[in-house]
Amino acid sequence: GESVGLHLPTLSVQEGDNSIINCAYSNSASDYFIWYKQESGKGPQFIIDIRSNMDKRQGQRVTVLLNKTVKHLSLQIAATQPGDSAVYFCAESGGSNYKLTFGKGTLLTVNP
């Protein structure tokens, strides 16, 4: 069935390092992918999105990479800061429905 999963449930990095959070998806019909950040006690916050006709998209300190061949999505955070500590979710949608399917999340901890 459709599923979106994360390779690593937790990631701990040093402040200033780059972080990479990975996500696998199984629905080959998915054509839209989003990364969300959720801080404790808050709702998910949009970070960046990418459509299936692209393989890379950059934002402010973040880059999303999409590899459709292996159905893999990654989020790269440059110069990670303590404020980046949160749970990161990938989500996908596409095909014949508008349902957004979320992965289980990766907890990113940034050590000062």
Next chain:
Amino acid sequence: DSGVTQTPKHLITATGQRVTLRCSPRSGDLSVYWYQQSLDQGLQFLIQYYNGEERAKGNILERFSAQQFPDLHSELNLSSLELGDSALYFCASSVRDPLTSEQFFGPGTRLTVL
């Protein structure tokens, strides 16, 4: 602040009861989405409305129902509550449909069923 408001922030009730969660989307957003977030199931899409009409359904139980009113606010009704319904319920809104635009999430309603 995303611009999406949800009330109440916390809700404590007993099994078998019925509750209504309310969501006001961002000004101008026509789509409203409801999600359930629990520790064991993660963030699960429940249902989407677009301009008053149901647009997509996810893993929503038959005991749950929702609607979007002419002023675009939405309500999620949960009935015959069970312990397992305890979770965070998020509402999100977006400008247009289909689902290719950013969704803005509200702060959530924490439901505790005792």
